[in-house]
Amino acid sequence: MHVYVKKSCGNQLQFTSGKCDLQYLKAIVSKMAEKLRFDGRVAVVTGAGSGLGREYALLFGSRGAKVVVNDLGGSFHGDGASKRAADIVVDEIRAQGGTAVADYNSVVDGSKVIETAINNFGRVDILVNNAGILRDRSIAKTSDLDWDLINAVHLKGSFKCTQAAWPYMRKQNYGRIIMTSSNSGIYGNFGQANYSAAKMGLVGLANTVAIEGQKNNIHCNVIIPTAASRMTEDILPDILFNELKPHLIAPVVVYLCHESCKDNGSYIESAAGWATKLNIVRGKGCVLRTSIDQTNTTPEYVQSVWAKITDMTDAKHLDTIGQASGSLLEVLEKLKEGKFGEYEDTFKFSNKDLILYALGIGASVKNENDLKFLYENHPEFSAIPSYFVLPGLMLCMTTDIVGSALPSGKAHLSNILHGEQYLEICDDIPTSGTLTTIGKVFDVMDKGSGALVVTNTDTYDESGRLLVKNQSSTFIVGAGNFGGKKTPIKGVIPIVNPPNRSPDATCHYKTSEDQAALYRLSGDLNPLHIDPEFAALGGFKTPILHGLCSLGFSVRAILAQYANNNASLFKAVKLRFSAPVIPGQTLKIDMWKEGKRVLFTTTVVETGTKAIIGGYVDLKDIAAKL
Ligand SMILES: CCCCCCC[C@@H](O)CC(=O)SCCNC(=O)CCNC(=O)[C@H](O)C(C)(C)COP(=O)(O)OP(=O)(O)OC[C@H]1O[C@@H](n2cnc3c(N)ncnc32)[C@H](O)[C@@H]1OP(=O)(O)O
Numbered sequence: 001m002h003v004y005v006k007k008s009c010g011n012q013l014q015f016t017s018g019k020c021d022l023q024y025l026k027a028i029v030s031k032m033a034e035k036l037r038f039d040g041r042v043a044v045v046t047g048a049g050s051g052l053g054r055e056y057a058l059l060f061g062s063r064g065a066k067v068v069v070n071d072l073g074g075s076f077h078g079d080g081a082s083k084r085a086a087d088i089v090v091d092e093i094r095a096q097g098g099t100a101v102a103d104y105n106s107v108v109d110g111s112k113v114i115e116t117a118i119n120n121f122g123r124v125d126i127l128v129n130n131a132g133i134l135r136d137r138s139i140a141k142t143s144d145l146d147w148d149l150i151n152a153v154h155l156k157g158s159f160k161c162t163q164a165a166w167p168y169m170r171k172q173n174y175g176r177i178i179m180t181s182s183n184s185g186i187y188g189n190f191g192q193a194n195y196s197a198a199k200m201g202l203v204g205l206a207n208t209v210a211i212e213g214q215k216n217n218i219h220c221n222v223i224i225p226t227a228a229s230r231m232t233e234d235i236l237p238d239i240l241f242n243e244l245k246p247h248l249i250a251p252v253v254v255y256l257c258h259e260s261c262k263d264n265g266s267y268i269e270s271a272a273g274w275a276t277k278l279n280i281v282r283g284k285g286c287v288l289r290t291s292i293d294q295t296n297t298t299p300e301y302v303q304s305v306w307a308k309i310t311d312m313t314d315a316k317h318l319d320t321i322g323q324a325s326g327s328l329l330e331v332l333e334k335l336k337e338g339k340f341g342e343y344e345d346t347f348k349f350s351n352k353d354l355i356l357y358a359l360g361i362g363a364s365v366k367n368e369n370d371l372k373f374l375y376e377n378h379p380e381f382s383a384i385p386s387y388f389v390l391p392g393l394m395l396c397m398t399t400d401i402v403g404s405a406l407p408s409g410k411a412h413l414s415n416i417l418h419g420e421q422y423l424e425i426c427d428d429i430p431t432s433g434t435l436t437t438i439g440k441v442f443d444v445m446d447k448g449s450g451a452l453v454v455t456n457t458d459t460y461d462e463s464g465r466l467l468v469k470n471q472s473s474t475f476i477v478g479a480g481n482f483g484g485k486k487t488p489i490k491g492v493i494p495i496v497n498p499p500n501r502s503p504d505a506t507c508h509y510k511t512s513e514d515q516a517a518l519y520r521l522s523g524d525l526n527p528l529h530i531d532p533e534f535a536a537l538g539g540f541k542t543p544i545l546h547g548l549c550s551l552g553f554s555v556r557a558i559l560a561q562y563a564n565n566n567a568s569l570f571k572a573v574k575l576r577f578s579a580p581v582i583p584g585q586t587l588k589i590d591m592w593k594e595g596k597r598v599l600f601t602t603t604v605v606e607t608g609t610k611a612i613i614g615g616y617v618d619l620k621d622i623a624a625k626l
Pocket residue numbers: 392393394396397416417418419420447448449450452472473474475477486487524526528544545546547548576577578579580581
């Protein structure tokens with residue numbers, strides 16, 4: 001989770017030509033004529049001997065408030081004390097016809113400051129925590145004294161004055177408190193570690209004071225002023241310094257302290273006759289677990305998703321700590337429901353695609369029974385059901401779903417091998433359409449020589465009917481040994497070894513040297529299957545055949561042997577690709593029939609290597625359909 005501060009645009013009043021609601025304008029004009037008054041209110045302004053505090057005190061005084069002008073009268077470094085600064089401002093207020101008393105206490109003695117208000121005026125309605133000093137040093141040179149003095153005056157002083165005023169405000173069920181922060185705190189500023197820390201501390205203080213005061217009509221807001229003052233004259237360039245008149249900020253603070261202002265817990269930045277609200281915003285964030293059952297994550301995984309964690313597109317402001325924890329609960333709910341990390345892909349296909357696929361897995365017009373897969377006007381024209389591994393595969397190939405599951409966050413195509421595949425047909429399959437596939441990572445295993453990423457994909461037709469389910473295991477060579485678990489979670493469909501007897505049937509198919517060149521046109525354009533240089537990158541002497549092409553050959557053999565080539569009898573297939581096949585090699589498919597399940601193994605005849613192990617095809621009710 002990443003938090004940063006976002007500034008809204010300052011508001012401007014604009015007059016536009018066109019229709020004008022006269023009554024509305026009159027209401028605005030008469031509202032503007034009504035002065036915001038503070039008669040009967042008592043305002044305590046700390047550090048009011050000069051600069052911003054003086055301007056606040058003068059404006060409050062001119063609007064009928066009785067003002068406590070607090071100022072220790074020290075230098076802006078915090079040394080010394082004199083009565084003069086506060087006295088001069090008190091005189092100025094009185095000269096305007098206002099009421100004011102001076103208070104010379106340090107804000108650290110907050111109770112004494114507030115006592116001055118109570119002793120002289122019997123109440124305190126407004127507290128502007130404005131007193132501040134500077135002791136700028138780089139972090140390396142900041143002494144304990146530099147740190148303690150700054151924090152004492154800004155942070156502790158604001159706390160002490162607020163705490164002292166609190167019982168009076170609560171009792172009268174009214175209070176307006178201002179904390180003074182700074183852009184030095186919000187953004188940091190070289191040489192102001194102590195000051196920045198205190199100024200951000202005041203934001204935190206205001207946040208909680210605002211919450212605790214709400215029920216007693218005590219509002220606490222933050223002003224972030226940039227003003228020319230004796231504190232800033234050394235550090236601001238002349239051109240800016242001359243425009244940063246403190247009296248331009250006073251109306252903002254005075255309005256924030258008026259009973260008509262409903263803001264509580266707002267941060268208002270103001271300078272040079274401009275004001276805006278600031279907000280802390282939170283990014284969308286990124287979940288670091290694939291499911292509620294995954295109890296750990298790793299620094300490597302965090303590194304891999306760092307871009308997502310720090311992405312501030314669609315960042316939002318939250319109003320309360322309750323919303324922050326509420327959104328975490330939502331995350332947990334979604335994790336429980338398994339709705340995180342979903343990918344979506346659209347898969348369009350037509351008759352032509354089905355025919356191309358059938359050719360790609362060796363169907364031929366030489367075999368009369370294959371014609372229904374190759375000719376769109378055949379009365380039984382249908383898809384070879386293994387075609388429907390493709391929506392799931394294409395989702396995996398066109399998104400970063402596999403890579404995103406790895407600690408490194410990436411998987412290079414040359415290292416990706418198809419490990420296992422499960423396909424289940426859930427409803428009648430069409431011969432053309434636009435399908436939607438939703439997929440997500442289901443499991444990740446550390447197999448030492450590689451990482452095994454299991455993805456589940458569900459494919460729906462235009463009306464939302466679930467057509468097929470795929471579970472694909474991708475073996476990422478060289479991505480293992482990341483400290484992950486070795487065994488699969490429940491739900492990873494296991495391969496099944498054939499019975500210990502000679503096969504019930506065997507079928508041979510010779511692949512062509514152009515098999516991969518043809519098969520790839522069905523969608524999997526991985527260069528591993530056609531480009532010798534790319535294949536060499538993956539450690540292969542020559543391009544290898546797509547695993548799903550060998551799967552297609554094997555499914556064809558079983559359909560021909562046990563289902564009279566009736567595609568509608570096919571229910572599911574599962575297998576493991578145990579060794580690569582080279583285009584041109586001959587596949588021997590050994591089959592064992594066990595009820596509705598046909599177990600099979602596919603071997604490369606030329607080498608004797610088993611290319612597919614643990615395979616089975618589940619058929620529907622054969623007796624009824626044959
Ligand atoms: C939809 C998803 C999209 C996927 C993208 C696909 C894109 C396509 O374009 C890519 C392809 O089609 S590639 C072609 C088809 N696949 C192949 O040719 C791979 C053949 N398999 C191999 O070479 C080895 O099994 C090999 C290299 C995979 C592993 O061999 P080794 O490193 O020697 O591992 P080994 O010592 O035998 O076993 C270590 C542990 O891993 C498990 N394992 C082995 N092969 C597996 C496989 N194929 N699938 C799943 N798990 C497998 C072993 O069981 C062992 O685990 P454990 O130690 O827990 O027993």
